Amino acid sequence: MGEIILCAAAALIFFGIVLGVLRLILGRAAVDRIAAVDMLTVMSITLIALYAHFVGRAVYLDVALVYGALSFLAVLATARYLERGF
Amino acid sequence: MNGLLLYLLCFSILVSGILAVSLRNLLAAVASAGLASLFAAVCYIFLGAPDVAMTEASIGSGLSVLIFLYAVRRTSAARE
Numbered sequence: 001m002g003e004i005i006l007c008a009a010a011a012l013i014f015f016g017i018v019l020g021v022l023r024l025i026l027g028r029a030a031v032d033r034i035a036a037v038d039m040l041t042v043m044s045i046t047l048i049a050l051y052a053h054f055v056g057r058a059v060y061l062d063v064a065l066v067y068g069a070l071s072f073l074a075v076l077a078t079a080r081y082l083e084r085g086f
Numbered sequence: 087m088n089g090l091l092l093y094l095l096c097f098s099i100l101v102s103g104i105l106a107v108s109l110r111n112l113l114a115a116v117a118s119a120g121l122a123s124l125f126a127a128v129c130y131i132f133l134g135a136p137d138v139a140m141t142e143a144s145i146g147s148g149l150s151v152l153i154f155l156y157a158v159r160r161t162s163a164a165r166e
Binding site: 010013014017018021024025027030033034037040041044047048051059060062063066067070071073074077078081082 | 090091094095097098101102105111113114116117118120121124125127128131132136139140143144147148151152155158159
């Protein structure tokens with residue numbers, strides 16, 4: 001049962017990354033691409049957490065934590081840039 | 087499953103690098119460059135180097151995007 005859930009999560013992350021990269025390639029405006037980058041960041045954090053559970057090493061969760069904080073900072077800076085108030 | 091995800095991540099690094107070079111909009115190009123280093127950090131995790139991945143995620147995906155956005159802002163203000 002647990003294996004099925006893990007494989008389903010991996011497949012969902014796979015399709016999420018594929019769709020995000022497609023949006024990044026086909027995006028019309030810059031805002032679309034930035035939204036795609038934000039979505040791919042969340043996908044990567046989920047992928048790291050899934051891999052940490054899959055391998056069984058809790059060290060990888062620290063990387064996901066640092067990654068989440070810093071990518072949030074980057075997206076926040078981009079949003080401030082879009083509002084012309086950097 | 088592991089190899090397939092690794093191939094997908096490598097393909098995504100390639101696509102983000104090409105987009106970072108070829109996009110005309112500077113904001114989207116900076117976001118794509120940050121995305122390339124972000125996927126590289128996930129690849130480091132898959133290859134078994136979490137400390138390298140943490141450094142890459144903090145500097146490549148966090149700090150360099152901030153510095154690039156600041157530089158774009160300052161240079162476009164100077165041009166106008």
